[in-house]
Amino acid sequence: MIRNISISAFINTIFILALIAISLTFAIFIKLDKQRFNISMQKKYELVAENLLKTLDTTPSKSGIKLILDQFRMSRIDDDVFILQILNEANPVLMRQSSHGMYRIFSFEDNLYTYVQRDGYNLMIQDSQNYSYNLLIISLAIALSLGTIFSLYYILKRKLKPLRDLNNEIKKFSEGNLNVKIKSCSSDEIGTIAKTFDEALTHINNQTKSKELFMRNMMHELKTPITKAMFIAETLDDEKKRETLQRAFKRMDDIIKELAMVEKLTSNNTLVYKELTSFFKIYKRTVEIALLSPDKISAKINDFKLNADTAMFSVALKNLIDNAIKFSPNKHALIKANKHRVDIISEGEKLKHDLEYYTEPFSQEEKRSDGFGLGLYIVKTIANLHGYKLIYTHNEDKNIFSILID
Known part of the structure; x- marks a missing residue:
C-alpha cells in the first residue's frame, strides 16, 4: 500500500500525523499541568489558612492580615455578594477543622478560593496568581512547535515543486507532445x-x-x-x-x-477528422481503394452510424481485407459488421505468435515474402486513434480479426 502512494500524499500524511501527535501531546500536557497547578495551589492554600487561623488567635489588625497575605502573594476578597456566590455555587474541594478554627477551599470558574472561619470572624482569600500565566507559556510553545512544523512543510513542498513540474512535463511527453x-x-x-x-x-x-x-x-x-x-x-x-x-x-x-x-x-500533427457517417459508406470507400473483385470478398453488414474518420477507417479495413485474401488458401475474405464490432474472416492456420507481435512495425511470419510488416501496425494505430480495439481469434480453421467499436 505504501509503495503505491505518491510522494506528495505521503508527505501530507506524515505532517498530518505529526500535527495530530503534537496536538494530543500538548492537550495531555495542559491537562496534567493544570492538575499539578491545582494540587500545588491547594497545598499552598492549606498552609496559608493554617497560618491565618493561628494568627487570628491574636486578633491582628487589617494591616497585619494584609502583611501575611502579601507574604504568600494572596489577596483578600471584600465583595460580600461575590463571597456569597462562591459559598452557594462553588464546588467544595476541601474542608478542614482544627483547634484554631475551620477553613474550606472552593473551586469556582477555574479558580481556587479559601474561606477561613474562627470565632465568628471569616475571611475569603484567593491567590493573586492564576493559571493564565502557565497557559501563556504553553501557548507560546504550541505556536513555536506548529510554526516549525508548517515551515518545514512549506520548505519541503517548495523543494518538491520541481519534481511535480517534471512529472507533469513527462506526462505531456508520454501523451505525444514532444515540444515540452x-x-x-x-x-x-x-x-x-x-x-x-x-x-x-x-x-x-x-x-x-x-x-x-x-x-x-x-x-x-x-x-x-x-x-x-x-x-x-x-x-x-x-x-x-x-x-x-x-x-x-x-x-x-x-x-x-x-x-x-x-x-x-x-x-505529432496527426488529426482524426471524425464525422457521423454510415458503415456502408466506409465499406464502399474500402472496396474502391482496395480494387477488389467481387469474387474475392463477401459481406454481411447490418448498416449503422458511427463517428469515424472515413479515410483512415477505410485504410484500416483495406489492410485487414488485403491480409485476409493474401494469406488464405482460397484467396477469399468475409466481412461481418454491426454497431458493436467489425469482423474480417478468412480461412487459414492459426498465427504462430500473439497479436501484439504482428502489430509491431515490420513484423510478419518468417516464411512470408509478401508484405512489409506494417499492415496490422497501421490498423491497430487507427483503431486506437478512434478509441476502438483490435483483437484476434482463431475458430474452426478460420482467422478472425475484429475491431471492437464499443
Whole structure:
C-alpha cells in the first residue's frame, strides 16, 4: 500500500500525523499541568489558612492580615455578594477543622478560593496568581512547535515543486507532445534529473525531425521514378516482362504508401477528422481503394452510424481485407459488421505468435515474402486513434480479426 502512494500524499500524511501527535501531546500536557497547578495551589492554600487561623488567635489588625497575605502573594476578597456566590455555587474541594478554627477551599470558574472561619470572624482569600500565566507559556510553545512544523512543510513542498513540474512535463511527453521544455534553476538531484531529461527531449526531437525530413524526402524522390518506370513498363511488348515489372513497381508503390501512412500516423500533427457517417459508406470507400473483385470478398453488414474518420477507417479495413485474401488458401475474405464490432474472416492456420507481435512495425511470419510488416501496425494505430480495439481469434480453421467499436 505504501509503495503505491505518491510522494506528495505521503508527505501530507506524515505532517498530518505529526500535527495530530503534537496536538494530543500538548492537550495531555495542559491537562496534567493544570492538575499539578491545582494540587500545588491547594497545598499552598492549606498552609496559608493554617497560618491565618493561628494568627487570628491574636486578633491582628487589617494591616497585619494584609502583611501575611502579601507574604504568600494572596489577596483578600471584600465583595460580600461575590463571597456569597462562591459559598452557594462553588464546588467544595476541601474542608478542614482544627483547634484554631475551620477553613474550606472552593473551586469556582477555574479558580481556587479559601474561606477561613474562627470565632465568628471569616475571611475569603484567593491567590493573586492564576493559571493564565502557565497557559501563556504553553501557548507560546504550541505556536513555536506548529510554526516549525508548517515551515518545514512549506520548505519541503517548495523543494518538491520541481519534481511535480517534471512529472507533469513527462506526462505531456508520454501523451505525444514532444515540444515540452523543462527548466530547473536548482543544482540538486531533482535539478540534475530535469536537466538530463530536457537534454534527452532535445535529442529525441532532433532525431524525430531528422527522421520525418528523411522519410518525406525519400518518398518524394522515389515516387517520381517509380511512376515513370511504371509508365515505361506499359510500353514493353513482352507481356511477361511487362507484368513482372508492373508487379514489382506496384509493390514498391504500395510500400511507399504504407510508409507514408505510418509517417502520418506517428507524426505529432496527426488529426482524426471524425464525422457521423454510415458503415456502408466506409465499406464502399474500402472496396474502391482496395480494387477488389467481387469474387474475392463477401459481406454481411447490418448498416449503422458511427463517428469515424472515413479515410483512415477505410485504410484500416483495406489492410485487414488485403491480409485476409493474401494469406488464405482460397484467396477469399468475409466481412461481418454491426454497431458493436467489425469482423474480417478468412480461412487459414492459426498465427504462430500473439497479436501484439504482428502489430509491431515490420513484423510478419518468417516464411512470408509478401508484405512489409506494417499492415496490422497501421490498423491497430487507427483503431486506437478512434478509441476502438483490435483483437484476434482463431475458430474452426478460420482467422478472425475484429475491431471492437464499443
